[in-house]
Amino acid sequence: MTTCPVDTDSDVLRVQRTARTAALTLGFRKAEADELAIAASELATNILKYATRGLISFWVVDDPDRGIGMCIAARDQGPAFRDFSLALRDGFDDKGPIPPEALLARRGLGTGLGAVKRFTHHVEHEALDGQGKEIRALRFLKRMKK
Ligand SMILES: Nc1ncnc2c1ncn2[C@@H]1O[C@H](COP(=O)(O)OP(=O)(O)OP(=O)(O)O)[C@@H](O)[C@H]1O
Numbered sequence: 001m002t003t004c005p006v007d008t009d010s011d012v013l014r015v016q017r018t019a020r021t022a023a024l025t026l027g028f029r030k031a032e033a034d035e036l037a038i039a040a041s042e043l044a045t046n047i048l049k050y051a052t053r054g055l056i057s058f059w060v061v062d063d064p065d066r067g068i069g070m071c072i073a074a075r076d077q078g079p080a081f082r083d084f085s086l087a088l089r090d091g092f093d094d095k096g097p098i099p100p101e102a103l104l105a106r107r108g109l110g111t112g113l114g115a116v117k118r119f120t121h122h123v124e125h126e127a128l129d130g131q132g133k134e135i136r137a138l139r140f141l142k143r144m145k146k
């Protein structure tokens with residue numbers, strides 16, 4: 001397992017590069033590794049935006065059905081998600097749709113977690129006992145069926 005602290009903008013870049021290298025090492029194609037790097041960077045950016053600091057970890061998974069894959073885990077102690085399934089939707093925050101008039105004033109279109117979902121096979125969220133939360137995004141080497 002590799003763990004990167006996320007505290008500053010330069011940490012986001014480090015997370016992005018680490019994700020890409022880990023994905024290439026595991027056998028993902030370049031385009032796939034770039035997508036995993038984007039997913040990791042979106043999760044890291046959210047840590048800075050909503051929780052100030054946290055950790056991104058990478059590890060290899062070996063699923064009996066899906067085979068080998070990579071897990072990107074984002075852990076922070078910032079505010080809990082009101083509704084994680086809403087937050088995954090493009091143009092939504094964790095409460096619901098972002099009103100068009102709010103888009104200019106806020107930082108972001110509400111599409112970061114949507115990208116994480118599109119670039120991976122499975123995204124899950126776990127509230128940790130009094131210790132924040134963890135988002136885990138998994139992508140398997142077996143090609144995605146679109
Ligand atoms: N680490 C986090 N802690 C608490 N809330 C979060 C966290 N990450 C995301 N959220 C919530 O989920 C919503 C959706 O996140 P998402 O990354 O998709 O959009 P965004 O950050 O608002 O905009 P964008 O990523 O497009 O710049 C956020 O608006 C926020 O309400």
Ligand SMILES: [Mg+2]
Nearest residue numbers: 046108112113
């Ligand atoms: Mg975001």
